[in-house]
Amino acid sequence: MTFAAFTWPILAGIAAAAGLAVLVLYLLRRTPRPQLVSNIAFWMRAAQSSRPRFLRASKIPWLAFLVSLLVAMLVVAEIGDPRFGQGVRGTTVIVLAAGRSMGSTFAGERRVDRATREVRRWVDRSTAGGRVAVVRAGMRPETLLSLTEDPADLDRALEGFELDDGPADLRGAVRLADRIVTASGGPGQILIVADRDVDELETQATRVLVPVGVPADTIAIGDFSARRDPLAAGEYITQVQLRSFSSRESSARLQIYDGEVPLLDRRVTLRPGAGVSYDAQGFSAERAELVARLVDIEIIGGEDALAVDDVAYAVVPALDPLEVLYVSAGNPFLAAALAVHPNANVQAMSPAEFEGQGAEALAMYDVLVLDHIPLPESSSHPSVVLFSPPSGQLASLGPADSPHVTAILGSHPALRGVRLEGIRVRRALRFAT
Structure with a gap:
């Protein structure tokens, strides 16, 4: 047992002082007794009886003295804040x-x-x-x-x-x-x-x-994320980051799956303490649950000590349904393109029916696709796709005189190696800019 408040010597001094105080109190204790006083002898006897008693006196209350001394020692021990067991100060x-x-x-x-x-x-x-x-x-x-x-x-x-x-x-x-x-x-x-x-x-x-162990070698999937591609409806992009927590060269087979559909399967080699990231693409209009795994892990002169970091998961939310109003007198190519859109609910309408639509009716649709139909000036919509409108917005101003190519985006991969100096444009339309 140890004491948190005082050291043993200090606590022993306090205990000795407390015991001495109890002893002094008993030495000075007076015990008056009733006496029959009839003469001087009785007065002298009463005076002798009222003097302080000593410990060797046979009438000292030993039991009360020992109990008082024990209580004093317990109080001293409590002041010392006792702690049981082998402690560290x-x-x-x-x-x-x-x-x-x-x-x-x-x-x-x-x-x-x-x-x-x-x-x-x-x-x-x-x-x-x-x-x-x-x-x-x-x-x-x-x-x-x-x-x-x-x-x-x-x-x-x-x-x-x-x-x-x-x-x-x-x-x-x-x-x-x-x-x-x-x-x-x-x-x-x-x-x-x-x-x-x-x-x-x-x-x-x-x-x-x-x-509680020794340092171990492991390679881990540090991060795994996925997001929708804003430029391609239905497509998503995943990115996985690998990290080596090893002092030796290591390698593993990285696999990324969308359900049972493989998106990436390749062998990866990492230097000690190095990191690398890989991208993969997938297509799904529905919710995609992706999993990335490290299998066939090899560490030179060791083994992978931690399996929990060899698997990671990511989720791509489903596409929100897109309400599309398609207005055309008949265009099979445009209709086929809209039909394969992964999340578009397309409603076809003739130009005559479209003329009677008000602003509230058009607000029910997310996108308006108008084929050779202008958007009425009295109507407005935040998302309108116009194909060759005869008038109104994006309408042509008439044929262009002597059209020719003035500039190209030469950095685009589709135009790599293409030269347009000898191109002659027979017919072109002018648009307001």
Whole structure:
């Protein structure tokens, strides 16, 4: 048993002083007794009986004296704040690693489970003779448990404890722990419960490593995302980022699937600590559930120690239905193009029917497709596609005189190697710009 408030010599002095005080009180204790006074002899006898008694007197209440002495010792012990067990005096700050590597398994037990068990044991020891704090060493270090003398506080602090999806910043966590020890104003130590140590870092407090495994090699899917292509309806683009957490060259087979449809399947080689990203395209108007996997992993002179980072998932939401009004006197090519649109609900209408449509009726559609039909000046719509309108918006101003090509976009792949100096334009239309 130890005492958190005082050292043993100080506590022994307090106990001796308390015992002496109890003894003095009993030595000075007076016990008057009723006396029959009839003459001077009785007065003298009464005076002798009222004097202080000594411990050797047979009529001293020994039981009451011992009980009083025991109560005084218990009060002194309570003032000393007793702690049971083999304690560590001063301030102890425990750095608990919460990086991705702490999720690896050995002999059916995860490193983080063993680490939390070690933290509980050290918290019990540290609170027996001092105060303890816990720093969580994740991707961003943070104080998990402030300085406390109650070991039960750790259970509340560990509720919902999870590992980060990345490496642990042990250096930053140790610096934070060193500041906590320094601010406490007394002696202290730093315990690092992790699978690796922090090299070449000076701290004012003593630093001790409590190992829960050894550093392991792994390659991981660091990020996997997918989004719709705004320029191609129904298409989506996926991007996957791979990262090597190994000191040796490694390789793996990267696979990306949309259900049972393969989007990417290739062999990837990574240098130590290197990263690389790959893109893949897919097509689906419905909701797409994508999965990226690393299989056939090979690490020179080692093996992949963490399987949880070899799989990642992404979701592409379904396309919102698009209400389209198609107005034409008959154009099979344009009708066929609209029919294959993945999320377009097309309603065909003749030019005569379109003339009687009001603004409220047209507002029901997301897009208006007008083939050789002008948009009435009295109507407006945010999305209109016009094909050769005879008048109104985008209507031609008449034939162009002596048309010729003045400039081309030479950087476009379709025009690579094409020369237009000898091209003669027979007919062209002019438009307002």
